[in-house]
Amino acid sequence: xxxxxxxxxxxxxxxxxxxxxLLATGLTACSSAPAENSGSGNPVAGGTLNVMRANPFxxxxxxxxxxxxxxxxxxxxxEPLIRAGADGKTLEPGLxxxxxxxxxxxxxxxxxxxxxxxxxxxxxTAEDVVFSAxxxxxxxxxxxxxxxxxxxxxxxxxxxxxxxxxxDTALPAFLSWSSxxxxxxxxxxxxxxxxxxxxxxxxxxxxxxxxxxGEVVLKKNPRYWRDGLPHLDQVVSTFAADPNTIGLRxxxxxxxxxxxxxxxxxxxxxxxxxxxxxxxxxPVLLMNTEDPALADPKVRQAIGYALDYxxxxxxxxxxxxxxxxxxxxxxxxxxxxxxxxxFAHDPAKAKSLLGTAGPAKLTLHYANDPSSGLxxxxxxxxxxxxxxxxxxxxxxxxxxxxxxxxxDYQLGMFSYNAISPDVSDPAWYVAxxxxxxxxxxxxxxxxxxxxxxxxxxxxAKAAAVTRVQDxxxxxxxxxxxxxxxxxEGQRTVVKGAEITPWGTYYLDTVWKSE
Amino acid sequence: MTAVAxxxxxxxxxxxxxxxxxxxxxTGLYVLVALLAPWLRPADPLAQDVANALAPxxxxxxxxxxxxxRDVLSRILTGASIDLPIALAxxxxxxxxxxxxxxxxxxxxxxxxxxxxxxxxxxxxxxxYILMIVLVFGLGPGTSSLLISFTAVGWVVYARLVRGExxxxxxxxxxxxxxxxxxxxxRIIALHVLPNTLRQTxxxxxxxxxxxxxxxxxxxxxxxxxxxxxxxxGAMIAAAQPYLDAAPWLTVVPGLVIAVLxxxxxxxxxxxxxxxxxx
Numbered sequence: 005x006x007x008x009x010x011x012x013x014x015x016x017x018x019x020x021x022x023x024x025x026l027l028a029t030g031l032t033a034c035s036s037a038p039a040e041n042s043g044s045g046n047p048v049a050g051g052t053l054n055v056m057r058a059n060p061f062x063x064x065x066x067x068x069x070x071x072x073x074x075x076x077x078x079x080x081x082x083e084p085l086i087r088a089g090a091d092g093k094t095l096e097p098g099l100x101x102x103x104x105x106x107x108x109x110x111x112x113x114x115x116x117x118x119x120x121x122x123x124x125x126x127x128x129t130a131e132d133v134v135f136s137a138x139x140x141x142x143x144x145x146x147x148x149x150x151x152x153x154x155x156x157x158x159x160x161x162x163x164x165x166x167x168x169x170x171x172d173t174a175l176p177a178f179l180s181w182s183s184x185x186x187x188x189x190x191x192x193x194x195x196x197x198x199x200x201x202x203x204x205x206x207x208x209x210x211x212x213x214x215x216x217x218g219e220v221v222l223k224k225n226p227r228y229w230r231d232g233l234p235h236l237d238q239v240v241s242t243f244a245a246d247p248n249t250i251g252l253r254x255x256x257x258x259x260x261x262x263x264x265x266x267x268x269x270x271x272x273x274x275x276x277x278x279x280x281x282x283x284x285x286x287p288v289l290l291m292n293t294e295d296p297a298l299a300d301p302k303v304r305q306a307i308g309y310a311l312d313y314x315x316x317x318x319x320x321x322x323x324x325x326x327x328x329x330x331x332x333x334x335x336x337x338x339x340x341x342x343x344x345x346x347f348a349h350d351p352a353k354a355k356s357l358l359g360t361a362g363p364a365k366l367t368l369h370y371a372n373d374p375s376s377g378l379x380x381x382x383x384x385x386x387x388x389x390x391x392x393x394x395x396x397x398x399x400x401x402x403x404x405x406x407x408x409x410x411x412d413y414q415l416g417m418f419s420y421n422a423i424s425p426d427v428s429d430p431a432w433y434v435a436x437x438x439x440x441x442x443x444x445x446x447x448x449x450x451x452x453x454x455x456x457x458x459x460x461x462x463x464a465k466a467a468a469v470t471r472v473q474d475x476x477x478x479x480x481x482x483x484x485x486x487x488x489x490x491x492e493g494q495r496t497v498v499k500g501a502e503i504t505p506w507g508t509y510y511l512d513t514v515w516k517s518e
Numbered sequence: 519m520t521a522v523a524x525x526x527x528x529x530x531x532x533x534x535x536x537x538x539x540x541x542x543x544x545t546g547l548y549v550l551v552a553l554l555a556p557w558l559r560p561a562d563p564l565a566q567d568v569a570n571a572l573a574p575x576x577x578x579x580x581x582x583x584x585x586x587x588r589d590v591l592s593r594i595l596t597g598a599s600i601d602l603p604i605a606l607a608x609x610x611x612x613x614x615x616x617x618x619x620x621x622x623x624x625x626x627x628x629x630x631x632x633x634x635x636x637x638x639x640x641x642x643x644x645x646x647y648i649l650m651i652v653l654v655f656g657l658g659p660g661t662s663s664l665l666i667s668f669t670a671v672g673w674v675v676y677a678r679l680v681r682g683e684x685x686x687x688x689x690x691x692x693x694x695x696x697x698x699x700x701x702x703x704x705r706i707i708a709l710h711v712l713p714n715t716l717r718q719t720x721x722x723x724x725x726x727x728x729x730x731x732x733x734x735x736x737x738x739x740x741x742x743x744x745x746x747x748x749x750x751x752g753a754m755i756a757a758a759q760p761y762l763d764a765a766p767w768l769t770v771v772p773g774l775v776i777a778v779l780x781x782x783x784x785x786x787x788x789x790x791x792x793x794x795x796x797x
Contacts, residue, residue: 247759247760248759248760248762248763251763266760268585268760268761269760271764272760272761272763272764315566315568318568318569318571319568319571319585319586319587372741374760377746377757378585378586380746381566381586381746381747382566382568382586384747385564385566385747396745396746396747397658397659397745398659398741398745398746399659399741400741
């Protein structure tokens with residue numbers, strides 16, 4: 005399952021962004037209405053939603069959350085200022101009713117919902133947001149993302165101003181991350197550790213109890229500011245990773261929803277139980293550019309042409325995906341294609357690029373989950389066909405992630421996606437994680453992304469994204485293997501879940517028809 | 519001896535022979551399949567045909583195809599040539615090590631005996647499976663890790679068994695005569711001690727093979743053993759787990775293959791034990 009590590013924007017970004025500030029013009033604003041639930045019929049109030057999550061819950065401390073399963077639960081309690089639209093391309097009001105930039109894109113002003121209160125009845129004020137912003141910035145993981153907020157200032161009780169260190173039109177997208185949840189000023193007078201154990205937020209639910217590998221129980225927040233929401237009285241989230249268990253519990257009615265189910269699980273469920281989102285999740289084959297056998301971009305490109313992407317989509321992802329059209333996840337706002345066609349299965353071209361100096365043997369690290377094992381075997385077969393022997397090395401998800409993120413590998417498998425409606429989100433992730441663990445110099449990517457953030461011109465943004473795609477195509481530090489749909493297992497009695505392309509949804513709009 | 523006792527003894531001997539015959543037949547069949555697998559299998563066990571994945575048993579694929587469209591029958595047949603040699607190796611290596619240490623401990627006694635026995639006490643204090651899993655986890659998955667962990671843990675039983683037998687034989691008059699005659703210890707052990715102690719070890723070895731076959735499958739099932747795409751039976755069951763509902767033959771067939779082999783080996787071991795009159 006995709007794991008999100010914090011994006012780390014470095015100083016290079018700051019310099020480039022300042023240089024492009026002169027190009028930035030206009031005003032960005034949003035004040036659209038909250039999303040209506042998409043379920044059929046009139047919502048029914050009450051009931052308990054039993055959800056199965058595929059990953060542990062990492063707790064409510066905002067800076068420590070890296071998994072979709074954590075983001076979703078956290079959002080329900082510690083509502084952020086801005087929400088991600090279900091289409092994965094729009095932003096919607098959260099605790100901020102509207103937001104706007106100044107002409108230079110250096111000041112972001114947010115107007116708060118006037119009726120919003122925390123679950124203990126205290127009103128949500130600009131001072132709370134100022135304290136929250138300082139909390140986000142102090143995090144060792146996500147702090148760098150919010151370092152662009154040079155100063156947070158309460159203009160009045162319901163207006164807050166973020167003065168930016170450099171023009172950054174992408175910041176509202178990053179404010180929709182769960183890491184930007186709003187907390188009460190000074191944690192409501194509690195020590196931080198105590199607060200995170202049972203936080204008080206302005207979200208639709210309150211915390212009844214939680215454990216990482218067990219149940220998370222959320223209760224309806226009767227003071228929630230959105231009229232008529234949430235519909236449910238209670239949400240119980242249970243951790244279960246085994247595909248057979250998930251399938252059986254859904255069918256038997258013990259679970260109402262199962263988040264982030266594997267394609268193989270989806271393929272065995274009745275069709276009406278499977279909600280498939282637009283293709284977005286992007287599994288990748290990582291190639292360590294610092295390994296002598298893979299240092300030459302031609303070798304990495306050759307591997308790109310050796311792979312049978314159709315076989316991967318058919319077999320490993322059971323048809324819930326498409327062949328890759330670029331290195332960046334599709335169905336994101338401002339996504340643009342590379343200027344040349346992305347890699348396709350062409351063994352002859354692969355052999356030609358490899359020449360006589362290609363690597364004879366490589367080791368591939370992968371997690372022993374239902375999809376990765378199949379991908380690894382197909383990759384092994386494909387590379388064997390062009391003369392490269394691949395030794396497979398499986399491990400559990402955590403140890404495999406530690407291996408590849410530590411750079412101690414030749415070939416590795418990973419999956420990445422956006423967690424906000426902006427293509428720069430996953431692109432920053434690549435740049436901020438040593439070009440996604442491959443050792444590729446991120447400076448050219450950072451330069452392109454700096455241009456992207458510094459402008460609000462759509463064409464200029466598209467050009468910057470194409471530059472990123474081209475770099476990732478020419479240098480091929482990793483290969484997108486497919487663009488895959490996020491899959492949700494859902495009983496037909498469940499309505500109103502508006503699922504983003506990366507697989508999360510807000511719990512307040514969900515209801516059950518029975 | 520009464521007529522009843524004679525009759526019981528004969529019945530036990532006949533039962534033992536039957537067990538040995540059936541056990542040997544089953545095991546022999548597996549050995550034959552392992553040896554002839556390259557000629558018996560209808561297809562390349564690694565050849566993928568993703569368009570034909572999870573096909574049910576049919577004329578083209580007698581046992582269907584797996585999640586990558588590979589012929590299950592070919593993989594099962596090839597699995598015999600992978601599982602049997604590894605099972606034999608992970609049984610023989612601890613047997614050899616345990617026998618050597620048991621002989622040293624039983625024959626020489628003293629500090630050698632104390633060291634071997636205390637180390638074996640220490641190892642037996644831990645649950646065997648857990649200790650093996652910890653070792654394989656530390657060493658990383660693969661056949662060599664299995665060999666090391668099985669040997670490091672499995673020698674203890676052989677050492678205790680052999681030590682007891684050697685200590686018994688050591689006090690026999692013919693051994694005392696050999697010592698008095700001036701024969702050196704290695705010669706005495708080789709000529710007089712080992713031949714009179716190995717029968718029990720051999721009987722236990724056949725029982726241990728049953729454990730090796732099932733443990734090997736279990737380790738591969740857990741992802742610690744033989745890695746994909748090698749058609750090892752335990753790994754095949756593990757890979758088929760998500761398809762339990764859609765393609766049950768992927769788990770049932772290798773499961774049955776392991777069960778029948780274990781049954782054959784168990785019968786063989788049981789028959790040999792009955793034959794020796796010891797349990």
